[in-house]
Structure formats: C-alpha cells, structure tokens
Amino acid sequence: FLRMRLKDDVNPVVFFLFRVVVGIFSVISYARSVTGRPAGPYRDVTSLDGLATCLQPGLNTLDRVFETSAKRFSRQDFLGTREVLREEEELQESGKVFRKVVLGEYRWLSFEKVYRAASSFGSGLAWIIAAQACFMNNFPLVTLYSTLGGPAIAHGLNQTEVTHIITSKELLETKLKVQLQHIIVVDEKPTSCVGYPRGISVHNMAAVQALGVKPENASRPRQLPAPSDIAVIMYTSGSTGVPKGVMISHSNLIASIAGMAERIPNLGSNDTYIAYLPLAHVLELSAEMVCVAYGCRIGYSSPQTLADQSTKIKTGSKGDTSVLQPTLMAAVPEIMDRIYKNVMMKVEEMSTLQKTLFILAYNYKMEQLAKGNSTPLCDKLVFKKVRALLGGRTRVLLSGGAPLSAATQRFMNICLCCPVGQGYGLTETCGAGTISQLWDYSTGRVGAPLVSCEIQLKDWAEGGYRNTDKPCPRGEILVGGPNVTMGYYKNEAMNRENFFVDKKGQRWFCTGDIGEFQADGCLKIIDRKKDLVKLQAGEYVSLGKVEAILKNNPLIDNICAYANSDESYVIGFVVPNQKQLMALAEKRGICGSWMDICNNSVIEEEVLKAITDTALSGQLERFEIPRKICLSAEAWTPETGLVTDAFKLKRKELKSFYQNDIERMYGGK
Known part of the structure; x- marks a missing residue:
C-alpha cells in the first residue's frame, strides 16, 4: 500500500489520509540501526533480515539477466537513436558561428536483435552492445572517459594491459604508447590501417560482426562468467590525481541494480528511459542495466541535444526529450540546475500578470504538496509547458553524482509534476547507496539505504563529527554489502586505505563523505573530508x-x-x-x-x-x-x-x- 503510485485523480481526502499515515509512521518506515547503536549499521526496514543480492534466483550474472530479458521481451523495442538529417551553421548574438543539427525520429532495435548483435558483436549502438558481448563471453571490460586526456587514458590502457579497444575515429589517439593488438572503430565504412603502428589490426564494427556469424565462430562455446568474475574495470575521472580503476564484479552490479530497482515503482516495458550520460559513468551503466532487466526502452541522447534549447539543436527543431517523451530519467544536478535557471529566466521575462499567476500557482502547489494533496488544475493550466521540456511524460527523475540544491529539487517536484528521487552512491559502490522514497518531498536528503547495502557512521574527530552527536548521529559514511566493489586495480595501498572486510566477511568502503542519520532513518550529506x-x-x-x-x-x-x-x-x-x-x-x-x-x-x-x-x-x-x-x-x-x-x-x-x-x-x- 505504501508503494502505491498516487495519481492526480485520487480522491483528495484519501490522498491526504495516505500522507497522514505515511507521516505517522515515517519515523520507523525508512531505515533503522540493526544494532541499536547510533553508529549503525543502518538498513532499509524491509531488508533487516538480510541484504538483497540479486533480482531473482539464478540471475546472478549480467549475461543471464540480458539473456532472460531477450527471451521475455524479444519483440519489444530496446535501443533507439535518432538519425542526423542535416547539419547547419547558425550565427549567434555574440558573433560566433555554431554547427547545429536537425534530427529525425528515433529508430529502434528490439531486444532480440540487440541480443543477436551482441552475440556476433557489432552494429550501430556500439557501446552497450559491445558491453553486453563482453559480459556474455567473460571478457573483462575497461571503461575510460574520452575527456580524461591522453596521459590518463594511456595510464588506464597500460595498467590493465588492454589488447582490444573499441572507439570512434574522432576519439582515437594513435600516438598512445600502449600494447594494443586490435582497434575496433565504431564505423560501418572500411577502415584503413595507414598511420597505425605495425602489429595493430584495425577493424570496423561490420567486419567484426561478419566474423562473429561465421559457422566456426558462431558455434564456439562461450566462456560463461561466474558471479565473482570482473565485469568492468571502471576508471573514475576523479576530482584530483591519476584516475583509479575500480574493479566491479558481476555480483556487484547485480546487487546494485536490485537495490535501485526496488525504489522505482511499476518498472516495466511501458517505460522509456533517456540515456545521455556516458556509459563509462557508473550511474548510467547501472540505470541502463535496470532497464535491461525490466524490459524498458532506452533512447540515446547527449547533453548537447537533450532539449529543444540545447546547444546543438537548430532553432525551431525538436530536442531528444520532445521526440522520445521519456518516462524515466537519471540526471546530474548540473543538468537540472540548467533547466531550473532557464525556466526562471523565462518567468522573469513574463508580464506582471503572468509572473504573478505563476508565483501564486507555485506557492499554492508547494503548500498542497506539504499537506499531501495533488493539484491537477494547476498542473494542467500553469505547469504543462514546463513539464513539456522533458517530453511531458516523465514519472520518475533520479538525481545523483553531486548534491542537488533544495531550490532546484523543489522546483522539479512542482513544475515538472513528477517526484525527484535524490540518491547517493559512488563508483566504488556501483552507484548504489541510498535513494529517497518517491513520496518523500523533503529536500536536502538522499533517502534510506537500499535493500542491497547498509551504512554506518565513523567518528571524524578532526572535523568535529561523532556518531554520538545529538540530535542526529554524524560521521564519515561507510557503505557495506554485496554492491561494494573488489577494489582498485593494481593499487594495494589505496585498497588498504579505503576498503576493509569486517568479522562477518562483509566488504566495506570508506567514502570520505560526512553524513547524518535523521530520526526516520534518512541520510543527509553534510560535508566531505577532502573538501x-x-x-x-x-x-x-x-x-x-x-x-x-x-x-x-x-x-x-x-x-x-x-x-x-x-x-x-x-x-x-x-x-x-x-x-x-x-x-x-x-x-x-x-x-x-x-x-x-x-x-x-x-x-x-x-x-x-x-x-x-x-x-x-x-x-x-x-x-x-x-x-x-x-x-x-x-x-x-x-x-x-x-x-x-x-x-x-x-x-x-x-x-x-x-x-x-x-x-x-x-x-x-
């Protein structure tokens, strides 16, 4: 009952009573310490008997999740991209000339076609297909941001002794002194080897796919991964220093997506997710794997083409959200801050009457949400155009990667007419840690621990934070559970500093973030040791x-x-x-x-x-x-x-x- 999705047509009295019930039980409805001590560890109240490790019995590796979904949702749309119709130059007010694109409709591949493409390795939507191909054959996958820069990318490739690299012609750095054997270029056209060092074979995706469907290769038995095998070595871009390669096992990712999925009600094949963050980012990889498991469509986008006003969209043509009309979206605060500021600038440009009506409606809805009431008339008459900025159908918006300001979160809840779930996680915990309940409209908090992990607080005397602090225990956040990764690749010193295993054999990560647990078991991030x-x-x-x-x-x-x-x-x-x-x-x-x-x-x-x-x-x-x-x-x-x-x-x-x-x-x- 507490997880029911409240719609605008619910009787206001019932809605109000529901929120009262939630309010009465909020002190015990999210999470509590399993030991009774203020330090914790804290768990979601539904997981006090044990932590979730997988989506369902038997689905304990990423290839099994994908194979099951390919059978279950075989003919349903899965991956979609927009065709570039043309590019045009557009003169800006500053005098600069920017290249803008005009894009067509989304074109889709079904689950079955993507599975076949991954089996033979190749075709248009290269990264996620290549990733699934690696998962299916137990090839450890290394991810590197293109923006890390040449030396950092070389460090990651050399450290992991990569033999095969998948990239685009635009991003390929031929001068890197790495021990490559094969370069697979994401391009359907024939690829020339001119300019590449001797001993390196260069292929395009179509050639690799053709190689994969040959009878002698297609019949080759796959080396199936075990849950403990490395699925991804994900290099964190990091805010300082040389990037670190985080070793993520199949079981780590499975536990992570099991915890995330539990916080999103009614996930299924009716959902469409818009993917615009790099898949080398743990939030994006985890979110897309949730979609794989539940049969959701994934439409690809980019920060430059996301909305009608995005930098690469030609004036007058539609951005990706307008065409795709997603129901699910994961966003970093930077993107949401931009939406918030753009809308508020338009409000400032309104006439006095329009501006007054908007502010009145905004304040009225904020009061009604606090009371547990819906505002269907305000949503239809005032906020419909704002909601249309993300396509008009968004039902869940997840925020992660950095703190989301209270003003932006409140704005999103009110003007986009959908709940904003603020989450907390790191690459070292597969992006999983906490996500706020979707009916929780409070701001500045990141919710309770997911069902796949637990959290405890460690005293940090230098900063003046102790888990015995009143009224709320405070301290460094430690995350423990099956989603905590295997550590940093070839970096034992940092592994000893940041990871440990307790007496029960559970693995923990010391985040460096400072948090406090509030009375209802929700976590609030209040500081960071390195900052x-x-x-x-x-x-x-x-x-x-x-x-x-x-x-x-x-x-x-x-x-x-x-x-x-x-x-x-x-x-x-x-x-x-x-x-x-x-x-x-x-x-x-x-x-x-x-x-x-x-x-x-x-x-x-x-x-x-x-x-x-x-x-x-x-x-x-x-x-x-x-x-x-x-x-x-x-x-x-x-x-x-x-x-x-x-x-x-x-x-x-x-x-x-x-x-x-x-x-x-x-x-x-």
Missing part, C-alpha cells in the same frame, strides 16, 4: 557546501570555491550566466564584448555583492563567504578538462588553470 579546508585562524570551510548554496544565485552557472590554509579568507572562480550578466552590465551602463564584461572590475564587484547576499540568505558563516572572485568568460565543460563527464569540479586542474588569478586575489602571495 574541508582549514583557514589561517583555524576555521574549517566546506568548499562543496559553499558552492551548493552559491549556485542558487541566478547570476552563476558554475562556481568553484578555493582557500589556502595559510590565508584568512575564501576566494572563488565563477562561470557567470551570460544572459543575466549582460542584463546587469546594461543596467550599469557598461558596454563591450563578453570577455570585456567578465574582466570588468565594476561587474566583478556587483557579482560579488550578489554572491554575498545569497551566502547570507543561505546562512553561511562570514568566513565561508568568498571575499574575492574571478569571472570566467569560458564555460567549464568536460572538453576543457576542468570538470568531469558528470560535471564534477576537477579542483586540481582548476587550481592550475587559475593560478595567476589565485595569486592576484591573495595579494601576490
């Missing part, structure tokens, strides 16, 4: 906390807070919102190019004042507020190397990039 900087006077500043609050300012698209331990104040690097900043410059009578505006000292001071106001309203301490800032005319993208593919800040690279500005803002020290 904590001690200022000259002894105050501790959580850089991530500062950034999360300041990103609520409409002038800011992205921000990186920075502090030296031998200095007394925080500084910041800011990527401003171009439309908002140009409007501010016009208001102050300042003219010039975008670069001129960003380098203008008056504008810099105006932005700093706005940041300070946001910081104070967000209840930051005075010592946490940046005293000086630098405005960046260039956006931070994975291609610039300053953020990861999940848009997490790369602090080491940012520090190096802005070194001259750091010295300037700290008075030349």
